[in-house]
Amino acid sequence: MPWKDVIKQLLKRRLAMFCGVVIVLCMLFAVLARVLVKDADLASRPGVDEVAEGGTGMERYYHPPGWFLAFSPEHEHWTKTGTDKNGKKNPAIAMEARSWGLADGNFWRFPMGCDIEGVSVLAKLIRGLELAFIIGIVPTLISAVIATIMGLAAGYFGGLVDDIIGFLMSVLASIPLLLLLIAFIQAVKDSEAIARWFEGVGLGDDKKAVRNLLLVLVVIGVTTWVGLCRLVRGEVIKHKNREYVQAARALGCGHGRILFQHILPNVFHLVIITFTLAFVGSVGLEVFLSFVGIGIDPTLPTWGQVISAARNELQRDPSVWWPLAGATTLLFVLSLSFSLFGDALRDALDPKLRT
Amino acid sequence: MLAYVLRKLLYMPFILLGVVGITFMLFTISTRPEALAKIQLGEKSTARQQYQWLESKGYINWTERGLAKMKAMETGALPTRTTQLFNAALLEEFAADRDRLEAEMKDLDGRDQNDETKAAKSVLEDRIFKNKTLINGALKSATTTFLIEKLTLETYGKANALAAQEAAVAEAKSALEEAETKKDGVEEARKDYEAAKKQFDDAMAATPGALQKLKDAKAEAAKKYAKIEDVEADLRYTSRFTMFLHYVSDLLRMDFGDTRSGRPVAEVLWKGMGPSLALALPAFLLSELIALFFGLLAAMYRKTPMDATLVISSIVLMSVNGIAMIMFGQKMLAADWNYFPISGFASGFGMVRYLMLPALLYVVLSYGEHVRFNRIIMLDEVGQDYVRTARAKGLNENTVLFKHVFRNSLIPLITRWVVAVPALYTGSLILESFFGIPGLGYLTVDAISNSDGNIIRAVVVIGAVSFMLANLLSDVLYALVDPRIRLG
Numbered sequence: 001m002p003w004k005d006v007i008k009q010l011l012k013r014r015l016a017m018f019c020g021v022v023i024v025l026c027m028l029f030a031v032l033a034r035v036l037v038k039d040a041d042l043a044s045r046p047g048v049d050e051v052a053e054g055g056t057g058m059e060r061y062y063h064p065p066g067w068f069l070a071f072s073p074e075h076e077h078w079t080k081t082g083t084d085k086n087g088k089k090n091p092a093i094a095m096e097a098r099s100w101g102l103a104d105g106n107f108w109r110f111p112m113g114c115d116i117e118g119v120s121v122l123a124k125l126i127r128g129l130e131l132a133f134i135i136g137i138v139p140t141l142i143s144a145v146i147a148t149i150m151g152l153a154a155g156y157f158g159g160l161v162d163d164i165i166g167f168l169m170s171v172l173a174s175i176p177l178l179l180l181l182i183a184f185i186q187a188v189k190d191s192e193a194i195a196r197w198f199e200g201v202g203l204g205d206d207k208k209a210v211r212n213l214l215l216v217l218v219v220i221g222v223t224t225w226v227g228l229c230r231l232v233r234g235e236v237i238k239h240k241n242r243e244y245v246q247a248a249r250a251l252g253c254g255h256g257r258i259l260f261q262h263i264l265p266n267v268f269h270l271v272i273i274t275f276t277l278a279f280v281g282s283v284g285l286e287v288f289l290s291f292v293g294i295g296i297d298p299t300l301p302t303w304g305q306v307i308s309a310a311r312n313e314l315q316r317d318p319s320v321w322w323p324l325a326g327a328t329t330l331l332f333v334l335s336l337s338f339s340l341f342g343d344a345l346r347d348a349l350d351p352k353l354r355t
Numbered sequence: 356m357l358a359y360v361l362r363k364l365l366y367m368p369f370i371l372l373g374v375v376g377i378t379f380m381l382f383t384i385s386t387r388p389e390a391l392a393k394i395q396l397g398e399k400s401t402a403r404q405q406y407q408w409l410e411s412k413g414y415i416n417w418t419e420r421g422l423a424k425m426k427a428m429e430t431g432a433l434p435t436r437t438t439q440l441f442n443a444a445l446l447e448e449f450a451a452d453r454d455r456l457e458a459e460m461k462d463l464d465g466r467d468q469n470d471e472t473k474a475a476k477s478v479l480e481d482r483i484f485k486n487k488t489l490i491n492g493a494l495k496s497a498t499t500t501f502l503i504e505k506l507t508l509e510t511y512g513k514a515n516a517l518a519a520q521e522a523a524v525a526e527a528k529s530a531l532e533e534a535e536t537k538k539d540g541v542e543e544a545r546k547d548y549e550a551a552k553k554q555f556d557d558a559m560a561a562t563p564g565a566l567q568k569l570k571d572a573k574a575e576a577a578k579k580y581a582k583i584e585d586v587e588a589d590l591r592y593t594s595r596f597t598m599f600l601h602y603v604s605d606l607l608r609m610d611f612g613d614t615r616s617g618r619p620v621a622e623v624l625w626k627g628m629g630p631s632l633a634l635a636l637p638a639f640l641l642s643e644l645i646a647l648f649f650g651l652l653a654a655m656y657r658k659t660p661m662d663a664t665l666v667i668s669s670i671v672l673m674s675v676n677g678i679a680m681i682m683f684g685q686k687m688l689a690a691d692w693n694y695f696p697i698s699g700f701a702s703g704f705g706m707v708r709y710l711m712l713p714a715l716l717y718v719v720l721s722y723g724e725h726v727r728f729n730r731i732i733m734l735d736e737v738g739q740d741y742v743r744t745a746r747a748k749g750l751n752e753n754t755v756l757f758k759h760v761f762r763n764s765l766i767p768l769i770t771r772w773v774v775a776v777p778a779l780y781t782g783s784l785i786l787e788s789f790f791g792i793p794g795l796g797y798l799t800v801d802a803i804s805n806s807d808g809n810i811i812r813a814v815v816v817i818g819a820v821s822f823m824l825a826n827l828l829s830d831v832l833y834a835l836v837d838p839r840i841r842l843g
Contacts, residue, residue, distance in 0.1 A: 007572075084658075095816070167369065167373060170366075170370045170379075171374050171377060174370060174374050174818075174822050175374055175815055175819050176778070176815065178784065178820070179799070179814060179818065180377075180815070183378060183381040183382065183811060183812075186385065187380075187381040187385045188385075191384070191385060229764050280674075288785070291678055291785065292784075292803055292804075293803070293804060294803060307676065307679055307682070308678070310679075311682060314682060319686065319690075321683075324679060328679040328683075333801055334676035335675075336670065336671065339674055340670070
């Protein structure tokens with residue numbers, strides 16, 4: 001695989017390079033997430049917001065983004081102040097006390113607003129970014145490994161091996177993915193053997209959320225390998241009888257060497273292309289699973305949890321839309337970057353697939 | 356072609372068997388058959404009813420002891436409510452737990468005694484206590500059954516009453532002695548004692564030897580049921596393979612079992628199909644027409660800003676998360692601006708206004724991916740040689756596009772449409788649950804929250820079957836429509 005050519009092709013497309021930079025920035029934030037947002041920042045802080053003197057008067061401690069408040073002084077968030085703990089209605093906030101202008105710190109304090117529990121939405125979303133990367137990478141890696149091995153075996157050896165793997169693929173592909181995931185997760189969730197294995201690795205009962213998340217990710221990886229496997233198998237069949245493989249065989253190479261040293265590098269571009277698409281798909285799957293309520297613990301600050309919690313928040317009066325807006329925007333940026341970058345990558349790696 | 360179709364149809368049962376096998380495995384790994392019986396028969400059913408149902412479904416086999424017990428319960432020789440039926444697997448589990456906990460305790464005792472081991476020990480002691488309670492309960496139940504069988508129910512009852520009276524006598528005697536030492540209330544105590552003794556003696560005279568028989572039998576039982584391993588099992592689970600065969604035969608008879616609320620799953624699925632199709636079919640048609648239109652537009656105005664707009668809009672809409680879009684759409688269009696009702700459903704023609712917003716959102720959600728796909732297909736066709744020939748022949752652009760390109764690009768589109776149809780009946784899980792449309796998607800989400808395995812299994816199996824049939828149909832259609840393809 002002429003990697004230098006690939007990189008040169010890639011660099012020519014400025015939009016794709018911009019998206020690549022965005023992705024790298026996101027990765028940076030994901031890696032630094034634990035440093036930027038300490039656990040204390042995520043702790044729930046109900047109570048009156050202590051920003052202004054004597055509180056903002058808002059019994060509700062959650063409020064929209066600072067810039068939104070600054071630019072909409074007539075908004076009902078100012079007038080609907082709620083009641084304090086004695087049941088007395090809080091007074092409306094005087095114009096002088098509305099210190100949300102550009103010069104004051106309040107404007108910048110909660111760039112994306114403050115959600116129901118008093119946590120800055122931006123802080124939660126940065127932690128969610130870290131989790132989103134884990135959610136994107138782990139299942140994709142697992143499914144890529146399984147798909148490559150199965151695809152290589154099925155395409156190269158043919159015959160009975162191909163039939164068995166083909167049967168497995170047909171069975172897995174026939175079951176609707178969402179239902180298969182749900183069935184799998186419910187079956188595996190309470191298994192004793194798996195719980196004991198986790199304890200051995202050091203994730204006991206106290207780290208239940210992480211344990212369940214890893215379980216869900218492994219299940220996603222184990223069920224979504226069929227598409228890539230089909231592609232790899234097709235490509236391996238094409239390469240199986242090429243001259244360079246025949247030459248390798250004539251030189252006395254065994255099957256393993258031919259597969260992993262000769263054929264695999266020529267098939268690997270499919271894996272890379274599918275990786276970028278599957279990343280986004282995996283994050284989207286997690287949003288759906290959080291919405292349905294399967295497998296992901298509500299205490300984990302993933303984006304899916306923010307989005308599914310927003311369903312109830314939107315119905316409050318006045319409605320709390322800013323966590324949903326923030327999570328959707330970040331998810332959109334990540335998906336878009338990966339899609340565009342993946343498109344450019346595909347064009348650079350395999351001109352035949354170019355559109 | 357016929358050979359191809361026949362071969363594919365021949366493969367299908369095996370794949371179906373695989374699908375059913377996987378769903379069966381996934382659903383029985385974590386649920387005991389007893390839980391299944393509870394779902395089917397309701398929470399209030401007795402153990403006896405549950406095991407009878409399980410036996411009819413092939414999940415358990417009675418042992419001889421079990422059969423004898425069941426017969427005795429039918430004739431009234433054993434009380435139905437209190438006699439416990441022992442599952443071999445459960446008994447073995449109790450014994451294994453006990454051994455394992457003992458080994459862990461011994462291991463903890465062998466280590467140095469610090470705070471950590473003390474905490475672990477107390478947790479372990481809790482577990483040992485729970486295990487002992489279970490075992491003692493089982494032993495007690497086995498003992499009682501043995502006693503009833505030995506003495507017959509009537510005699511057992513009488514002997515128990517006698518034993519109670521004997522205990523009352525002993526109590527009265529000790530009360531008397533206490534009164535005598537205290538020298539207070541001696542007369543009443545003596546009267547009580549005499550009365551109790553007289554009652555006891557009369558009862559003993561009426562049924563001589565019953566009490567002695569009870570005591571002998573109790574001694575025998577104590578020797579017989581010293582440990583949990585001595586308890587004889589009344590039933591055992593059949594092999595997983597037998598369970599699977601029974602499950603498959605049920606499926607073949609379209610018997611999907613009952614939901615948690617007691618209605619047959621088949622009926623529930625049938626009723627749910629209507630609303631699902633009412634939403635999915637029009638939405639699907641609309642979204643495909645719109646995507647077709649925009650794809651043709653992209654092909655017509657390729658390399659112009661219109662094409663670029665289409666590409667950008669489709670990629671952007673593809674990247675926005677569907678669930679978030681539905682939430683925002685529902686909030687803004689329905690709750691805030693009141694263009695549509697927020698949720699709900701009506702039968703007959705009234706359902707149209709409830710389905711408008713979900714259909715609209717469906718179109719917006721699927722726009723991105725479909726327009727992108729259609730555009731790629733059509734641009735592929737436009738680059739082909741026959742299009743160049745058509746233009747060289749002097750045909751105008753419209754004819755080239757709408758007569759040649761359009762028809763040839765329909766081929767992959769048709770295959771995609773046919774495969775998408777089975778997904779329609781399941782409905783969109785998310786759309787239906789957001790808008791309260793009582794279709795199959797809503798049903799499935801409900802079943803997931805209630806852990807109703809029967810519905811999920813049925814939906815999976817039906818989905819797999821229709822998907823396979825649709826794939827076969829699309830292969831055949833592809834061969835029919837494209838003369839270059841020869842199947843087989």
